[in-house]
């Protein structure tokens with residue numbers, strides 16, 4: 001402790017106010033724990049400020065313009081003009097509303113908010129350095145700590161972020177003008193979502209991916225409609241090419257890619273966006289002070305109660321490992337707070353959904369057919385194409401399908417994969433079915449509103465049972 005420092009004390013110290021940390025802090029406050037939440041930047045973390053929310057705001061806004069400009073078949077003839085400043089202002093307004101909401105909710109739940117950079121300073125103590133001139137630091141003694149410091153974008157050699165020519169998703173979500181051309185390195189979900197945004201803004205977009213597939217981790221039949229949709233938007237997707245270098249040209253840059261065979265290609269563009277993944281922020285916490293060591297990738301290992309190897313220290317969200325998704329972090333934050341409060345809470349990852357907000361969207365939860373087989377089930381699988389859905393036809397979006405995977409013997413729903421309109425929303429029904437231990441018969445017996453896209457989930461369940469009405473049975 002620095003001489004003259006007066007240590008404040010708290011039951012629970014939460015470091016980082018992203019979805020993992022703010023949920024942990026609010027839940028701890030609800031459980032009458034004395035809780036202190038330290039944030040160095042902005043409430044809401046990556047998700048609200050530089051990730052989920054701004055990206056989805058821009059996906060929606062550019063989607064509105066694109067839909068309006070491509071609705072001749074519906075008898076609508078429009079040529080929307082995009083005011084980039086106005087769009088960014090609207091997006092920033094959404095972000096401000098949500099970050100302000102997080103701050104208010106924390107305060108209303110009795111959370112003590114501290115602005116600054118926290119690091120451990122002893123077994124039960126952390127030091128918080130306040131930003132700004134001469135604001136000094138403070139020492140906080142804690143009974144329990146919840147680490148929720150999130151993640152940062154991964155840089156690749158030769159492509160250090162300069163915020164001008166080489167940008168991460170963070171800068172890409174706040175550009176003041178529309179780039180004429182953009183190379184996106186990485187065809188994961190962040191790269192593909194942003195490729196859609198910029199293509200709809202009129203940017204000439206090329207996505208380069210070192211692997212031989214886009215959206216790795218998603219089944220081929222889910223990724224293919226997205227790749228096709230991107231190509232329809234004019235996005236060029238180059239697989240099997242690794243970005244190796246870049247150099248300034250007269251009025252832009254040239255990005256060089258290399259194949260495994262050493263074949264080089266150059267792409268002229270205004271900027272390059274590197275979206276090759278994210279890494280946990282655990283290297284700035286002085287973890288040695290509490291005797292905690294991250295794994296070789298920087299993640300903190302936790303048990304099913306979000307507890308690290310150190311009894312009174314928990315880790316939630318991106319620092320606690322894959323999948324690095326906001327809702328997974330929120331659940332972990334809630335469980336950590338409840339465990340600290342002495343409740344019998346635990347994590348169960350059988351139904352963590354994932355969504356890709358492209359056109360069409362992807363939504364997945366639970367097991368695929370192959371995973372169900374691997375786990376020893378004999379899967380019953382049902383599928384419903386959106387082209388047979390009345391509601392899908394009325395929206396003009398009929399690409400894709402709903403697939404439901406169940407255990408043939410018991411009928412228990414094990415998983416689902418959806419590609420198509422509103423897949424990110426529809427997947428929730430299959431997640432709920434898994435969580436509740438519902439069977440195919442339960443889903444099929446549930447009366448769904450007509451005409452809705454959710455009828456496709458109902459129909460897929462009936463298809464798995466062999467008696468779908470609006471589609472041919474397998």
Ligand SMILES: Cc1cc2nc3c(=O)[nH]c(=O)nc-3n(C[C@H](O)[C@H](O)[C@H](O)COP(=O)(O)OP(=O)(O)OC[C@H]3O[C@@H](n4cnc5c(N)ncnc54)[C@H](O)[C@@H]3O)c2cc1C
Pocket residue numbers: 015016017018019020021038039040041042043044045046047048050051052053055116117118119148149150151169190281284285316317318319324325326327328329
């Ligand atoms: C472009 C993009 C789009 C995304 N879209 C989605 C999506 O649609 N759905 C989804 O589920 N996920 C999405 N994600 C991922 C999601 O943002 C993260 O999984 C989520 O934010 C992780 O939450 P977290 O609380 O673990 O960390 P973060 O949200 O990263 O928050 C960590 C916080 O800790 C603070 N902090 C770090 N170190 C310290 C310190 N020493 N002291 C004090 N404060 C500190 C940081 O400033 C930050 O505010 C997206 C991410 C990106 C980049």
